Amino acid sequence: MRGDAGSASPGTRMKQILVLGAGKSAPCLIHDLLDGAAAGRWRLTVADLDPRAAEEAVGGRPGGRATAFDIHDPLQIRREFAGADLVVSMLAPAFQGPVAEACLEHGCHLVTVSYTDARLRALHDRAGERGLLFLGELGLDPGIDLMSAAQMLRRIRGEGGRVRAFRSYGGGVPAPESIDNPFRYAITWNPGNIARAGAAGALYREGGRTLAVPAHRVFEHTWPVEVAGLGRMEAYPNRDSLEYLSTFHLEDVGTMIRATLRWPGFAETWQPLVRLGLTDDRLRLPGLQGRCWRELTEMFLPPTTAGADLPARLACLLGLSPTGGILERLAWLGLFSERPLDPDAHTAAAQLTRLLVDKLVLAPGARDLVTLVHEFEVEDPAGGRYRHEATLVQRGEAGGFTAMARTVGLPAAIAARLILEERITCRGVAIPVLPEIYEPILAELAAVGIAFEEAVHPLPADRG
Amino acid sequence: MRGDAGSASPGTRMKQILVLGAGKSAPCLIHDLLDGAAAGRWRLTVADLDPRAAEEAVGGRPGGRATAFDIHDPLQIRREFAGADLVVSMLAPAFQGPVAEACLEHGCHLVTVSYTDARLRALHDRAGERGLLFLGELGLDPGIDLMSAAQMLRRIRGEGGRVRAFRSYGGGVPAPESIDNPFRYAITWNPGNIARAGAAGALYREGGRTLAVPAHRVFEHTWPVEVAGLGRMEAYPNRDSLEYLSTFHLEDVGTMIRATLRWPGFAETWQPLVRLGLTDDRLRLPGLQGRCWRELTEMFLPPTTAGADLPARLACLLGLSPTGGILERLAWLGLFSERPLDPDAHTAAAQLTRLLVDKLVLAPGARDLVTLVHEFEVEDPAGGRYRHEATLVQRGEAGGFTAMARTVGLPAAIAARLILEERITCRGVAIPVLPEIYEPILAELAAVGIAFEEAVHPLPADRG
Numbered sequence: 027m028r029g030d031a032g033s034a035s036p037g038t039r040m041k042q043i044l045v046l047g048a049g050k051s052a053p054c055l056i057h058d059l060l061d062g063a064a065a066g067r068w069r070l071t072v073a074d075l076d077p078r079a080a081e082e083a084v085g086g087r088p089g090g091r092a093t094a095f096d097i098h099d100p101l102q103i104r105r106e107f108a109g110a111d112l113v114v115s116m117l118a119p120a121f122q123g124p125v126a127e128a129c130l131e132h133g134c135h136l137v138t139v140s141y142t143d144a145r146l147r148a149l150h151d152r153a154g155e156r157g158l159l160f161l162g163e164l165g166l167d168p169g170i171d172l173m174s175a176a177q178m179l180r181r182i183r184g185e186g187g188r189v190r191a192f193r194s195y196g197g198g199v200p201a202p203e204s205i206d207n208p209f210r211y212a213i214t215w216n217p218g219n220i221a222r223a224g225a226a227g228a229l230y231r232e233g234g235r236t237l238a239v240p241a242h243r244v245f246e247h248t249w250p251v252e253v254a255g256l257g258r259m260e261a262y263p264n265r266d267s268l269e270y271l272s273t274f275h276l277e278d279v280g281t282m283i284r285a286t287l288r289w290p291g292f293a294e295t296w297q298p299l300v301r302l303g304l305t306d307d308r309l310r311l312p313g314l315q316g317r318c319w320r321e322l323t324e325m326f327l328p329p330t331t332a333g334a335d336l337p338a339r340l341a342c343l344l345g346l347s348p349t350g351g352i353l354e355r356l357a358w359l360g361l362f363s364e365r366p367l368d369p370d371a372h373t374a375a376a377q378l379t380r381l382l383v384d385k386l387v388l389a390p391g392a393r394d395l396v397t398l399v400h401e402f403e404v405e406d407p408a409g410g411r412y413r414h415e416a417t418l419v420q421r422g423e424a425g426g427f428t429a430m431a432r433t434v435g436l437p438a439a440i441a442a443r444l445i446l447e448e449r450i451t452c453r454g455v456a457i458p459v460l461p462e463i464y465e466p467i468l469a470e471l472a473a474v475g476i477a478f479e480e481a482v483h484p485l486p487a488d489r490g
Numbered sequence: 491m492r493g494d495a496g497s498a499s500p501g502t503r504m505k506q507i508l509v510l511g512a513g514k515s516a517p518c519l520i521h522d523l524l525d526g527a528a529a530g531r532w533r534l535t536v537a538d539l540d541p542r543a544a545e546e547a548v549g550g551r552p553g554g555r556a557t558a559f560d561i562h563d564p565l566q567i568r569r570e571f572a573g574a575d576l577v578v579s580m581l582a583p584a585f586q587g588p589v590a591e592a593c594l595e596h597g598c599h600l601v602t603v604s605y606t607d608a609r610l611r612a613l614h615d616r617a618g619e620r621g622l623l624f625l626g627e628l629g630l631d632p633g634i635d636l637m638s639a640a641q642m643l644r645r646i647r648g649e650g651g652r653v654r655a656f657r658s659y660g661g662g663v664p665a666p667e668s669i670d671n672p673f674r675y676a677i678t679w680n681p682g683n684i685a686r687a688g689a690a691g692a693l694y695r696e697g698g699r700t701l702a703v704p705a706h707r708v709f710e711h712t713w714p715v716e717v718a719g720l721g722r723m724e725a726y727p728n729r730d731s732l733e734y735l736s737t738f739h740l741e742d743v744g745t746m747i748r749a750t751l752r753w754p755g756f757a758e759t760w761q762p763l764v765r766l767g768l769t770d771d772r773l774r775l776p777g778l779q780g781r782c783w784r785e786l787t788e789m790f791l792p793p794t795t796a797g798a799d800l801p802a803r804l805a806c807l808l809g810l811s812p813t814g815g816i817l818e819r820l821a822w823l824g825l826f827s828e829r830p831l832d833p834d835a836h837t838a839a840a841q842l843t844r845l846l847v848d849k850l851v852l853a854p855g856a857r858d859l860v861t862l863v864h865e866f867e868v869e870d871p872a873g874g875r876y877r878h879e880a881t882l883v884q885r886g887e888a889g890g891f892t893a894m895a896r897t898v899g900l901p902a903a904i905a906a907r908l909i910l911e912e913r914i915t916c917r918g919v920a921i922p923v924l925p926e927i928y929e930p931i932l933a934e935l936a937a938v939g940i941a942f943e944e945a946v947h948p949l950p951a952d953r954g
Contacts, residue, residue, distance in 0.1 A: 227773045238775060238789040238838065240767030242706035247792055268776050303704030309691045311702060312732050325702045328711055374702065 041068040041446050042109050044134070046095065046125065047116030048074040048083040051139065051165070051215050054427045055114065055435030056083045059442065063089025068446060073106055097121050107132035112446055114138075114438050118218055122146050126153075126160055133158065135445050137438050139165030141265070147455050154454035161450075163457040164441050165434035167196035170418065170471065171284075171398050172273075172457060173437070173464035174478055178416060179274055180461065182404055190280055190411075191403035195251055195261055197287030197396070198430045201421050202256075204392035208355040209296075210289035212388040214422075214430035220382055221305045221375040223286070228263035230283045231271075239263055245297035251287060253397055254417045254479065261285040262293055273459055287397060295355045298344050299378065302326045304361075307375035314372070319365045322377055336362050359385055394422040396429045398478070403485065411485040416478040433476060440470045505532040505910050506573050508598070510559065510589065511580030512538040512547040515603065515629070515679050518891045519578065519899030520547045523906065527553025532910060537570055561585050571596035576910055578602075578902050582682055586610050590617075590624055597622065599909050601902050603629030605729070611919050618918035625914075627921040628905050629898035631660035634882065634935065635748075635862050636737075636921060637901070637928035638942055642880060643738055644925065646868055654744055654875075655867035659715055659725055661751030661860070662894045665885050666720070668856035672819040673760075674753035676852040678886075678894035684846055685769045685839040687750070692727035694747045695735075703727055709761035715751060717863055718881045718943065724757055725749040737923055751861060759819045762808050763842065766790045768825075771839035778836070783829045786841055800826050823849055858886040860893045862942070867949065875949040880942040897940060904934045 043063075045056055056072055063070040064087055073095030074080040080092035095102055097117065107113065107128050112135040115125045122138060123145030129136040130149055135158055138146075142162035153160050163169055171194055182189060200212040213220060224244035230237050239247045244262055251261045267284040271277050299305055303326045311325065320336060327339055334342070337357060341348040356362075360381055368380045388394055398418040405411050422428040427435075441463070444450045450463055458464050471477065507527075509520055520536055527534040528551055537559030538544040544556035559566055561581065571577065571592050576599040579589045586602060587609030593600040594613055599622050602610075606626035617624050627633055635658055646653060664676040677684060688708030694701050703711045708726055715725045731748040735741050763769055767790045775789065784800060791803050798806075801821060805812040820826075824845055832844045852858055866878040886892040891899075905927070908914045914927055922928050935941065 227767070227770060229773055229775070232793055235793070236775070236777060236789050237793065238767055238770070238773055240706075240770045240773070240790070242704075243765075243767065266773070301707075303691070303702055303707065306691060306702070306704045309693055309702055309704070309730070311693070311700070313700060325700050326704070329696055329699070329701065 040066075041111045043068050043070050043442060043446070044106055044110040044113045045070065045072045045116065046074075046097070046113060046121075048072055048076075048079040049116060049216060050213070050428075051431055051434040052116045053083055053435070054431040055116070055439045057427075058436060058439035059114075060084065060087045060090050062443060063087070065089075068111075071106060071110070097124055103128045104132070107134055110134045112137065112442055114442050115140075116438075118216060119143065122162075129153075129158065129160065130156065136160040137164055137441050137445070138162045139169060139434050139438050141168055142455065142457060150455040157453055159445055159450065159453050160455045161441055161445070161458065161463070162455065164438050166198070166396055166430065166437070167398060169437050169458065170433060170468075170476070171196050171400075172270075172459055173468050174398065174416060174418070175274065175400055176459040176461075176464055177468060178400060178402065178414065178480075179276075182402060182414060186407040187404040187412075189276060189402050189404055191282075191401070192274070192276060192279055193281065193283045193285070193399075193401040195253075195259075195285050195287050195397075195399040196264075197259065199259075199287070199289055199395055199397075200388060201393040201395040204388065204394070205289065206389055206392065207386060208351075208358050209292060209386055211292055211386050212392070212394060213382060213386050214388060214394045214428045215434065217379050217383045221378045222307065224262070224300070225305070225307070226265055228265055228267070230263050230267040230285075231279070232281050232283060234280045236268070237263075242300055245293040245300055248293045250290070251285075251399065253287070253399055253419070254415070254481070255419055256395075256397060258290060259287045259397075260290045260293055261287055273457070281403070287399075291351075295352055298340075298346060298352060298356060301344050302340065304374045304378050307373045309374065310372050311374065314367045314377070315369045317367050319360050319363045319367065319377075319381070322367055322374065323361045326374070388422075388428065391424050393424050394428045394430055396420050396433050400478075413483045413485055415481045415483070417480075418476070418478045420476060436471060436474070436476065437467055440467050504530075505575045507532050507534050507906060507910070508570055508574040508577045509534065509536045509580065510538075510561070510577060510585075512536055512540075512543040513580060513680060514677070514892075515895055515898040516580045517547060517899070518895040519580070519903045521891075522900060522903035523578075524548065524551045524554050526907060527551070529553075532575075535570060535574070561588055567592045568596070571598055574598045576601065576906055578906050579604075580902075582680060583607065586626075593617075593622065593624065594620065600624040600626075601628055601905050601909070602626045603633060603898050603902050605632055606919065606921060614919040621917055623909060623914065623917050624919045625905055625909070625922065625927070626919065628902050630662070630860055630894065630901075631862060633901050633922070634897060634932075634940070635660050635864075636734075636923055637932050638862065638880060638882070639738065639864055640923040640925075640928055641932060642864060642866065642878065642944075643740075646866060646878060650871040651868040651876075653740060653866050653868055655746075655865070656738070656740060656743055657745065657747045657749070657863075657865040659717075659723075659749050659751050659861075659863040660728075661723070663723075663751070663753055663859055663861075664852060665857040665859040668852070668858070669753065670853055670856065671850060672815075672822050673756055673850055675756055675850050676856070676858060677846060677850050678852060678858045678892045679898070681843050681847045685842045686771065688726070688764070689769070689771075690729055692729055692731070694727050694731040694749075695743070696745050696747060698744045700732070701727075706764055709757040709764055712757045714754070715749075715863065717751070717861055717883070718879070718945070719883055720859075720861060722754060723751045723861075724754045725751055726757055737921070745867070751863075759816055762804075762810060762816060762820060765808050766804065768838045768842050771837045773838070774836050775838065778831045778841070779833045781831050783824050783827045783831060783841075783845070786831055786838065787825045790838070852886075852892065855888050857888050858892045858894055860884050860897050864942075877947045877949055878944070879947070880944045882940070882942045884940060900935060900938070900940065901931055904931050 071091045072080045077094035084090040084092040114137045119140040227241045228239040264284045264286045371377045400416045402414040420429040535555045536544045541558035548554040548556040578601045583604040691705045692703040728748045728750045835841045862882040864880045884893040
């Protein structure tokens with residue numbers, strides 16, 4: 027059966043795949059899995075809170091079915107999970123636990139594109155006992171970054187190299203020719219996550235020092251990075267980089283950094299939103315009905331007796347130039363405007379998300395770009411020191427899939443297929459740093475043009 | 491049976507009270523309930539993770555029993571809750587949900603001194619159906635503040651007054667003659683809560699405006715308050731004041747503020763700890779074994795190439811004078827010291843808590859002080875405007891109970907007794923803003939000298 031287990035031979039029940047979520051990152055995943063469904067290799071159900079989004083994603087193609095789905099409804103969970111062999115979840119990270127528990131109950135494998143959380147990891151033994159694989163972190167970042175780093179590390183070690191430093195960068199931004207707003211940014215993934223970026227703070231190691239960055243200082247804590255073929259970008263530290271020390275067996279490394287890339291100037295404009303409190307998702311703000319953005323911004327300014335105008339008072343509070351570019355960009359976003367608030371959004375973060383979704387749009391015909399960069403500093407057996415660099419740059423197709431949808435969706439789609447075909451056979455909870463998982467997936471990605479450019483540069487012997 | 495239901499008459503099973511937690515705020519509560527146990531009115535069990543703390547609290551008095559107790563152990567929950575009629579929980583707020591669920595399962599009334607949370611409130615109907623009362627917010631603040639405010643409001647309204655503004659302040663600090671550290675503060679309650687102060691951010695209303703303060707700006711957002719008999723203190727906003735608008739039927743009021751009081755200068759010294767990240771309880775810091783405080787502080791400073799010393803770099807990062815009083819106080823606390831870190835504390839907040847417990851001690855023989863201040867701006871039926879003020883100041887007894895232990899513990903002890911005596915008969919989840927609850931408790935508190943001084947001042951007619 028190997029390599030063919032997913033096909034429907036006579037007497038074999040056809041396999042069922044359930045995709046949860048038909049949002050921004052999902053269309054390429056669904057398109058790829060629909061190809062297999064149309065070829066009679068499995069049946070595919072696409073489930074979304076919004077049934078029209080699911081229908082649009084399926085587009086009436088053979089072997090595909092769209093359905094309305096609410097993860098909070100136990101009856102709907104039973105209905106959709108009971109017949110499924112494998113679930114691909116594109117839902118927000120908060121739903122990872124409930125989805126995994128439903129998979130365990132109904133005996134489905136699971137593939138997700140989000141960071142694995144404690145609730146998912148706690149199911150390792152029980153998933154293994156039921157013969158199930160719960161494979162997380164299988165999108166772009168986390169996903170392709172982890173797979174490519176694991177593959178590079180294996181090769182470096184195979185050549186006797188010792189890693190002294192590992193820096194890994196990733197980001198999704200508009201392509202240079204498609205930048206058309208002063209944030210130099212466009213939303214190409216789950217908008218609900220954008221206001222929460224940095225909210226967990228960050229940890230990393232550099233030159234032997236552990237660095238901790240609390241949530242309210244993440245966007246103050248940036249440095250420039252030169253990306254081959256793209257030029258200078260800015261980096262801010264991404265969550266807990268140190269969790270990956272053990273993943274990659276790099277406990278003794280002096281530098282370990284995972285960071286997010288944006289076009290320069292994003293962070294200096296975003297940090298005032300954080301400082302002011304507009305990314306807060308805990309305070310439930312009352313009485314927003316019938317109010318406008320100017321009034322929301324006003325809520326976050328200390329009381330004042332002076333009659334200065336709102337932008338000037340905000341500039342004064344945060345130490346910004348009242349006539350500078352940062353304040354101009356915040357005005358462009360709409361912080362001081364009469365734009366009505368969304369009556370269904372009850373926190374500042376939720377209101378900000380609505381605003382960003384409207385303002386930071388990838389225009390029709392515009393192209394996005396994703397990039398991943400790995401830098402390993404390596405000592406070879408003879409004592410020579412080298413920097414191994416690998417760079418992935420992918421551009422979206424104007425009018426087609428975004429680079430984000432392609433690079434988040436394809437790894438998950440390939441993994442789903444490999445699991446059904448029993449070419450990935452490990453069980454329990456895993457992330458894709460095992461050769462059994464990453465080798466076939468990276469090979470298939472390379473075959474469709476998603477591959478890294480690599481380079482090796484000698485380093486001066488005294489560099490730390 | 492009314493008024494006598496707790497006593498052990500022949501043929502009546504003696505009532506059982508279970509107190510969870512024998513920490514800083516608990517000794518007066520336990521002492522008071524032990525008086526009732528010694529008089530044969532009920533039996534008392536004091537349960538703490540640390541059995542010695544429980545034994546010390548019971549002190550071998552008749553009718554009392556001490557036991558080791560871990561809220562995470564279902565067997566221990568069953569053993570202690572099964573025979574109890576009423577549980578008083580002094581545990582940290584995080585355990586409120588599990589304690590309440592155990593009370594529901596085993597049919598015990600519950601009294602807590604913490605803010606009620608969503609998990610507790612969700613049990614309202616089920617507690618009511620089982621004939622149980624889960625009474626939260628029954629300490630000092632929340633507790634005496636709510637009861638006294640509800641009583642004042644009822645009287646003001648009975649006289650036809652309309653409330654235009656309500657400001658309520660509370661705090662526990664060292665008495666002026668007992669201030670002996672540069673923070674002018676001493677820990678007299680659950681130390682685990684101190685590093686989390688402000689972590690939920692704050693919401694309030696002033697002059698018709700809603701003000702939102704994110705967590706990282708709460709200690710920047712202070713104002714002076716004159717307290718009768720004590721002089722000037724500083725106030726910072728306490729959590730979500732607007733939750734109490736409906737509690738007190740004050741939806742139309744122009745100003746609604748609940749705030750915390752400290753001696754002036756506390757906030758300017760605390761805010762740099764927040765800014766730096768030392769109050770963060772989310773990032774799990776690795777490799778703290780064998781390290782010292784200087785190294786922990788270093789983790790939160792951005793990388794630097796310059797060789798400037800640690801205090802100067804911290805001052806530079808946070809915009810503090812490198813030779814000023816704030817930096818001097820942070821040095822006094824130990825941020826730049828060789829003091830060893832606690833190997834069992836895994837977040838900055840946990841390490842900071844250990845440091846504060848050692849440094850901000852109420853010295854033997856020193857006295858603490860708690861204060862509550864209510865200010866109501868009231869319009870009377872004739873259109874006259876008045877400020878109704880009520881001030882409670884309580885000092886601890888040198889060598890006896892702290893004012894904090896007395897004012898947190900006595901309301902809960904009195905409530906426990908009134909519930910067992912069936913003099914409080916409401917059911918479900920409640921906070922003490924019903925006359926049935928607050929009238930007898932405030933009367934008993936007044937009888938032992940815990941009472942407010944009141945004053946009424948006319949206001950100019952044009953004051954808003």
